[in-house]
Amino acid sequence: MEAKDKIIERILLLIAFSSISILGLIALFIFGEGLPLIWKVGPRAFILGERWVPSQGSFGILPMIVGSFWVTFGAILLGVPLGLACAIFLSEWTPPLIAMVLRPTIQLLAAIPSVIYGFWGLIILVPLVRNYLGGPGLSILSGSVILGFMILPTIISISEDSLRALPPYYKSGALALGATHWQAIWRVMVPAARSGIVASIILGMGRAIGETMAMIMILGNAVKMPTSFLDSARTLTTNIGIEMGYASGDHRQALFATGVILFLIIMILNSSAIALSRRRRS
């Protein structure tokens, strides 16, 4: 028995390590392909350069970085209040029967393929923006709205979990002091669950920054510095998604280098989310 246990343990360890090593290989490959170009162009010129004309050898990705941050910021602006409101409603007010329907429905939002979000946005949202607000319609605004919905499941489920994980005496203590239910939620429970809520927002940002397919379809993909929410834009991910099919040489390497920057941004976001949820537990 003892020996059999040992073998199973070894096998599981091997499997666990192989999945981690795939992450390592991906990182190695992206950095290996991308870093040489960043050195060749110069990190400063690459990150802060505003011209992206691969045929002329100019590789500046600042417009894409800015584009990524704009759509992410817009998505957060829409997704966080909506998601937090849903989480509070689900954890505090929803009768169990309704919650049994609502929770899986919200999870279903995460299961919809992003190309469907993109398709819906393109057919419904883009014309609305174009007709009522002006501009090309294929814009940061449209992208932000779609992304705002796409990050809802992440924000709702993690925020709701952190609200539910609070000791019940925070709420009863507040109510016993003559607070209304809403005052107990807003002044005691939400601040107490803050680190979990912030972690959910950061994970939502990670999802928003990484989203590609829907953004290719909605953003319009123009390579220029966006100046308003109605402008068309290109993000780091869509830059890779659009051009990888035909790129070669330096151009191909520049797309990997774009991936390096994306990788770093997401690493920073995820590790701050992890650090925050650790702080919550201690």
Place this chain on the structure above:
Amino acid sequence: MQELNTKIEARGLNFYYGSVQALKNINIHIKERQITALIGPSGCGKSTFLRALNRTNELIPHTRTEGSVMLDGEEIYRPGLDVVGLRQRVGMVFQRPNPFPKSIYENVAFGPKVLGIYSRREIEEKVEKSLKAAALWSEVADRLHTSALNLTLGQQQRLCIARVLAVEPEVILMDEPCSALDPIATLKIEELMQELKKRYTIVIVTHNMQQAARTSDWAGFFLLGELLEYGPTADLFTRPKDKRTENYVTGRYG
């Protein structure tokens, strides 16, 4: 001895957790500015009764209350009663110290803030006054803005008392306030109760016979959801009318 006013009166109070009856026909007069101790074995209904007095029982799902509780002659179970206002008049200190994960100052300021007081000076005055009344001021005055969770358990419990005082209640309910505390912290709370008695009506649930005998003016003995005996503490402990009360207070039961 001067005539004592009745602060709280329960009449025919029944309470159910689902189909289990936890309180059976409770009738009691709780006197103003006195300390009333509720004693009895675990599960006898004394904490349930305490929570019936500020209507926090009803936060527990699938429960039902019958009968009447009057505060200053006013029915607190009347439909349409302002429950939030009731809980401001009848404050509660819990078994485990339960400060919010905020600063000491913010914990005490919570009550005044939810009451709608926005003047910073007024809140500061209330915080200082309440912490002084809870005999905690001298220990925390220099670190009001540090987390309340860094205080000792005894200090946390006095902070919870200060938090209740800041709402300026008339009645303070205490649900085994010292069960998580060491003897010295317990003594401090007991001294504090004698001080608070001058201004507030106090109802305390306790498992500690000596504590009930030491601190209270009135005592009620609960058993299996019934109030078996109620009277001046000295009588209940030295001349109990019911054999079961005698067994319990002398430590032969429960």
